[in-house]
Structure formats: C-alpha cells, structure tokens
Amino acid sequence: MANSSRNNAFVEFERVQKSYDGENLVVKDLNLTLPKGEFLTMLGPSGSGKTTCLMMLAGFETATHGDIRLDGVSINNIPPHKRGIGMVFQNYALFPHMTIAENLSFPLEVRGMGKSEREQKVKRALDMVEMGAFGGRRPSQLSGGQQQRIALARALVFEPELVLMDEPLGALDKQLREKMQFEITRLAHNLGITTVYVTHDQTEALTMSDRVAVFNDGRIQQLAPPNELYEAPVNSFVAQFIGENNTLEGTIKEINGNQALVQLDDGEVIHCKPVNVYKTGERARVSIRPERVEYNKDRMQEGAHTIKAEVLEFIYMGDIFRTRLKVAGNEEFIIKTRNAPDQVRLQAGQLIEIGWMPEDCHALDA
C-alpha cells in the first residue's frame, strides 16, 4: 500500500519540519503525497503554516528537516527557477513596468523561446482566460479580477506540471470569487495540471478540490475528499472548522466498537458514533450538523434519538429556516430546515422535541 502510493506520487513531503527562528516549529512533521493531476487544497486558520509549505515547495524557503520530492527527485537543493513550478501569488505580483503581454512572455523569454512561438503561446494563454484584448495594457490598468486572471495565465503559460496558488482569490468580491473558482478548477482539469491551492475559505476548499488538507498548528489534521471531511471529521478541530456545527459537551459513559453512550453535562444520555474517543470516563464533544437535525415528527426517521429543546429564535432565510434552540444547556444549538410547503414554522418560546440519527452524531475529543 505504502509502496503503490509512493509510485504514483508526484509531490511528496516526507517528515518535513520548518522553523524560522530556531525556537518555534511553524511546520511540524508534515507528510503529504499528491498524485499527478490532483487538485489539493491546503485549508487552515491564519498562521497555520500553509504559505510556509507552499514556499518550501516553490523553493523560497528551505525545510529545516525532512525531504520534499517532485516526481521522485528530491528538490531541496534545486534553485527555484529550475523547479518549473507555476505560481500565483496572493497579490498577483504582476510586473508593473511590463505590459500584460510582456508579463506573459517573460517566462518564455527566460527559457530562450523564439519570438513567433512566444507570441503564439501568449495569445493562446490570454484567450484561455478570456483576456485576449488586454495584451497591451499595464497591470495597473486592470481590475482585480482581470489581474487575477492574468496572474493565472502567466503561471500556466510555460506549461508547468505543478501550479501553486496562494489565496489567489482573497482580494475579490464574492461573485467574482465564485466565477473564478469555477474557472480555475475548469482550467486545472482541462490541462491536467497538478494544483496545490491555499485558502482559508472553507467553501472554496470544499467546492474546488479533489482533496483538502486541513492545517492547524503546523500539522495536517485531516486529509480527505470534501464530502468525507464534512461528514466524517476525524477530530473536533476539523468538525468545528469545516461548515457549521453544533457541539454538546459530555463524558463517555460506555464505549463499544461502533457505538458510544455519552452523558451530557445536564444528565441526558445520547447515542453517538465514536471517532477519536477511546475510554470510558473521557471528556467528549458531541458534534451534529444543523441540517441533520429534524423537529417535524412526520419526517423523523425510525430509530432517531430525540431530545427536548426550547426555541429561542426563528429566522426565515428564504430557501431555509434557521432556528436557534436551547438544547442540553447549549443556547447556540442551530438547526436548518428546508423551506418546503408543508414545513412547520416555529415560534420563539415554543417547547419542542428534536431528533437525529445516531450515526450523524459524532463523539470527538474535547
């Protein structure tokens, strides 16, 4: 198994550590393998070491310990300009004294490509990002979204096999962001490029990636496809960080393979699926997604676990209803229900009974 994953690995981090000041480890023991053509997103809070990892891969920082391999070759001693990695910077880093066409032609020039071939490739790259008419302009004469596209085109024009993007959409408004998210994934898949994408926007990570690496505290907390990440978080940090989440605190009362009984702090006992809790008596955090909770008796499934709740707030949001409840002492318990014609609308102060399936309820570390 380990062998086969090594064989088709394109990018490999092996036991990589990084420290800037010799006192703190910014990256602690990073292990990551990335097959060719995959779109991997590094997701994590600010300061978790995402940019540092990217910079080590690009060659602008050296790993304090460990090995980084590209296509099986260790790149620790290869200078950045020989790595052949396309890179999109957060501030785009388009050269302000060159026109757009000159910016795009730069990587081809330094590779000694002939003029006519260069022009042809530049034109193709501009057309690819639908900026064909802008070749003669300066970067300062473009809007943020246009600059972003040019930065993308410049990172792709010399046909690298690996492209790194560091929060490329950070400066754009929501609508443009969504459009660009789609364009980037489309281009990456069409061209078959391996992509490492950095963001701290979890929606972006979920919608764009083949796999997401959730970073925290210099470590990968979970590396999984988006659906797995959302539905089966491996620890409470991932559960909290990805999507909206309800947590109830308690203690493990009984644990038995795939089943666990958790006694909540107000005495209530509930059935959960244990994830990273192992012993009776351990503190645990129970996590349930808001959309997996049901209050409509007619819709509740067989075997659902029910519990009493008090409605604190009911918010009409168009496509969904968002209700804030008090459950087992937690006043921030949120549930989301689809706005269907037969759906019951709740009122503040109402006492109701809510329910969920035990497999949607994860017992995680506290």
Next chain:
Amino acid sequence: MSDATLSPAAMVGTTPEQLTTADGKPLKQALMRAQSHARRRAFLLVAPLLAFILLTFVMPIGQMLHRSVHNEGFTWHEDVASGQRTPIMTNLSQWFDQNELGTEPDEAAFAALAADLIVLREVKAAGQAGTRINYERSGSRSMFTKAARRAQRLEAPYKEAIVDLDEDWLDPDLWRVMRDASSSYTANFYLAALDRTKDADGNVTQVNENRQVYVKLFQRTLFLSIVITFMTFILAYPIAHLLATLPLAKSNLLMILVLLPFWTSLLVRTTSWMVLLQSQGVVNDALVSTGILADDNRLEMMYNQAGTLIAMTHILLPFMVLPLYSVMRPINPSYVRAARSLGATSWTAFRRVYFPQTVPGIGAGALLVFILAVGYYITPALVGGADGQLISNLIAFHMQNSLNWSLAAALAALLLGGILLLYWLYDRLVGIDNLKLG
C-alpha cells in the same frame, strides 16, 4: 447627451454639440463657475508661499540674469555717500554714435575723451570706468586713472596730448572695448565666460590659449560631476538595497548611520577627509607603516582632483541613498519571487524585474547629486588644490576677489542654463513623471 448622440452631425463627429446643464447653460461654464470659488480660496491659501518664492527665488535669479548682461561701469556713476547718479563718458558715447565701428579715432574723439576725463576726475569715477574697460582689456585701469589725474592740464590738440600720456591710447582694441562699454547692455560677459572676445573689428574670436580657463573648467565640472554621480550610484545602490530589505528596526538604525553626515558640519566632514587623505595623513601613514608604500612614494590624494572626487562622493552619498531607498522599500519581494518561479535566474530577475522598478529612484538620485555637484563650492575649495577646482570656485573668485560681478553672473547663468538643458534632456529620455524624489 442623448440628443448629441442622435444628431447625425455628432455621429460622424464633425461638429460635436456643446453639452449643457439641465437649465441650458453650457456645461463648461457652469463647471468653471462652480469651481472658481474653490480655486480662489486655494489661491489665497498659497499666496504667501507664492510671494515667498517670488522674493527668494525668482527675484535673485532674475537679478543675476540681468546683471550678466548689464553693467554701468562706463555709463553711470553713483556717489556712495549721496546716492546721486551722474552720467559719465557722454561725449565719447556721442562720438561712438556718430562714427561707426572701425573708424580711426580722430581729434574729435580725443577731445570728447578729454572732456569725459574731466568729468571722471570731478566725480572720482576714473577707477570705476577703468575697471570696466580692464575686464576686457587688461592694463587699462591705470591708463584711465593716470589720464584723469592730468585731465585738467590737457590742451588741444588732444590726440597728441593724450597719446603723450600713454602710447596705448591709440590701440584700436581699446577703442573697440570703450565702444562696447559705452552702452550699459552687452553680451560681452557671456563671450568672456565662454573664453571668447571680440577683435578690433567686432568679430568674435577665441582668447589667447593661455587665458582660456572657463570652458575647460566647465568641462571639468561636468566631467567630475558625472563621475561623482556615477560613484555615488555604485555605492548607494547596494546600501539602499540592504536598507530596504532589512527589517524596519535594523534598517532605521543603519539609516541613521547613512544620515549621520548630515548632522555634522560640512566643514568638519571635509576637514576630516583632509586629515585622512593628505600625504602625511592617516591613510598614507597606514600604507607606509604596513610596507605597501615606500615613504618617498606617498599617494597624492588631497589638493587635487582625487581629493575633490573622494570628499564630494562621500558628502553627496545620502542624496543618492534616500531616493533609492524610497523606491526600493515598497517593492514587494514577491515580484522577484514571481520572476524566479517563472524560471529566471537571480541575475535575470534582478535585471528584468527589480532594477527597472528602481529606475525612478536612480533618476531622482542622479539628478539631485549631479545638480548639487555641479554647483558645489566649499569642498573643492578646501580639498581641490589647483586642478580640483570647479566652476563655482571661479564664480566665487569673481564675486569676492576680482569683483567682476557681471562675469560671475554670466558664468552662473550658463551653469543654470546647462542644468535646465540636462533636465529637459532627462525629461525627453526618461520622462519627468518617472522621477521619485521621496
């Protein structure tokens, strides 16, 4: 607006219709009126400054330019005590008007001269008039003072009487100079500043080879200034780069070191270079004591061009560092990183991406240093020796020693013109909007 686009004339673009406001007034006028109040207030706000600039820049420079073409030494005398102005050399001036250039001075001319000499003696202006002629023909001053002293005793025939005093009164060149000087306005000082003069027939010629100083000095000033500018650039670029890439706390500390020379007196700095560089100075002593130099073979680094070069490069260095620093600091390191990731070696990344972005700073620094160097005075005067003097030293000499202010003004005006010319060239070649002074 929509009307304009509908009219066929506007569509072909021959007579663009005037835009109007909602109540039919021309838009341009309405805009002007709306802005005029703000503009008046803005003008009142800057008016004191304008007056200050007028007083401190425009007037002195105008005065200087005027003085370079205007000299009353041979036309008017002003009594120092009473301030009374008397016209002098009026008779001679009349004769010059009646007889054109090249006419042999006849008895009438000498009679006019004799009458004027009496006036000179009365108002005690012989020295002044002689000095004016002496600017262009050396040895003339004493002729005037001597003749004026005897003016009362001169009798007809005046030609013989005056020539009797001094043979040189027959010199046609003298008469040419007197003719030029008899009008207050003249371009002769510019000719002199360019090592030119007029011969007896009024043709412009070069002065004697051993008296050609100014053009050579202009050339040397230009040459040394260019070398100094280049040397400050070579030294300042890495310093500024270092300052710009270090963390702010460290770079501020180093910046203080760069600015330290500004806090010490210019004289102290120049003198310390003299201590260091003279033939019995620290540097030579060190070289001799370590055996690199023989004792009788000490380097001459002071009181020559080398002294001027070294001291001025040091003194002007901050003027290059500061503009360079101010363009380098905001250059995001991600530009160079981007270039490297796109496949450029570090040298190519520097040459193609980093360096072009610092050009405005180089232009500003070079212009500053060059202009300061061209006009520099104290340092070359102290450490320059004979062949390290610049044009400013000569201007100072004419201001303070020879008291030929008109020539000093003409030299200064030429310097100013040269600098403006360079500025214009810079604008044409690089573009003045490409200049970042801070």
